[in-house]
Amino acid sequence: MTDVMTTTPARNAEAQAGTARGWRPPAWLRNGGPAVTGVGIAAAVAGFSLILLGWGQVAGERTVARQIPHLVAAGVTGLALVLVGLVVIDVAARRQDARARHRQSEQLIEVLAEIKAAVRSDVVASNGVALLPEESSDSAFSTPLELVASSKRVRAAAGAGR
Amino acid sequence: MRRLTSAARDPFLASMAVLGVLVACSLVAVAMAWRGAAGTRDVSAQVPYIVSGAIGGLGLLAFGLGVMVVQLRRRDEAAQRQEVDRVVAAARELLAEVQGR
Numbered sequence: 736m737t738d739v740m741t742t743t744p745a746r747n748a749e750a751q752a753g754t755a756r757g758w759r760p761p762a763w764l765r766n767g768g769p770a771v772t773g774v775g776i777a778a779a780v781a782g783f784s785l786i787l788l789g790w791g792q793v794a795g796e797r798t799v800a801r802q803i804p805h806l807v808a809a810g811v812t813g814l815a816l817v818l819v820g821l822v823v824i825d826v827a828a829r830r831q832d833a834r835a836r837h838r839q840s841e842q843l844i845e846v847l848a849e850i851k852a853a854v855r856s857d858v859v860a861s862n863g864v865a866l867l868p869e870e871s872s873d874s875a876f877s878t879p880l881e882l883v884a885s886s887k888r889v890r891a892a893a894g895a896g897r
Numbered sequence: 898m899r900r901l902t903s904a905a906r907d908p909f910l911a912s913m914a915v916l917g918v919l920v921a922c923s924l925v926a927v928a929m930a931w932r933g934a935a936g937t938r939d940v941s942a943q944v945p946y947i948v949s950g951a952i953g954g955l956g957l958l959a960f961g962l963g964v965m966v967v968q969l970r971r972r973d974e975a976a977q978r979q980e981v982d983r984v985v986a987a988a989r990e991l992l993a994e995v996q997g998r
Contacts, residue, residue: 779960786956790949802944810952817956821963828967832974839981846988853995 767830775823782816785809909972916968919961926954 763770789809793802904910930950934943 782956783953786948786953790945790953793948794945797941799940799944802941806944806948806952810948814952814956814959817960821960824964825967828971832971835978836974836981839978839985843981843985843988846985846992850988850992850995853992857995 765830766834767827771827771830772824775820775825775827777820778823779817779820782813782818782820785813785816789813909968912968913965916961916965919957920965923954923957923961926950926957930954 759765786809789805792805792809796802796805927950930946933946933950937943
């Protein structure tokens with residue numbers, strides 16, 4: 736079991752960004768800021784403009800055989816651009832939300848780590864020995880059973896101290 | 898009237914109203930395209946209606962509904978973040994309690 740409280744922010748950032756190897760998009764693209772939303776809106780506007788342009792071209796032709804290429808080139812492409820813009824807006828919004836959620840998780844992990852440290856120092860001060868296991872490099876509690884046993888020991892020590 | 902003013906101040910409700918109008922406009926465009934295309938037997942006169950009304954209307958409909966879904970999801974995310982903020986605040990209170998002992 737990985738202990739989230741001992742996970743460093745740098746490792747979290749790396750995990751969020753995906754693999755460290757290979758090409759990484761620039762930060763403004765990765766985080767889905769307002770610039771990406773702007774790109775999506777621009778694509779949708781370009782799509783609508785293309786549909787408008789296609790309508791003008793199609794209306795200017797009198798034979799269906801000449802109208803169909805304009806219909807496909809401008810109409811269908813414009814519709815596709817609108818959908819692409821919509822997807823870009825959606826992805827940008829998802830990225831922004833994910834970043835905000837990540838910030839909150841970092842805050843919570845930070846506070847929980849402080850609580851853990853405070854509880855540990857409290858227990859050591861009252862008993863003279865550390866009942867909570869020392870933090871290892873990767874995880875403080877290797878199994879859930881160990882965590883339960885440790886919390887039982889802490890509770891028992893607190894009861895004995897009173 | 899006061900309720901309407903307060904609803905207009907809420908960015909979520911205002912955006913949903915704008916998007917609702919956009920979706921309604923797209924449906925009107927499709928209906929107008931149908932009416933225009935049905936009014937003539939000349940296919941070359943019908944095609945412009947298909948491009949402007951049907952494809953344009955469909956694009957507007959997809960865009961409006963898509964952004965509506967994005968807005969709804971963002972609102973849910975904001976509510977969820979508020980809940981997590983409460984958890985963080987409770988953890989901070991617990992920390993203060995532990996440190997105060």
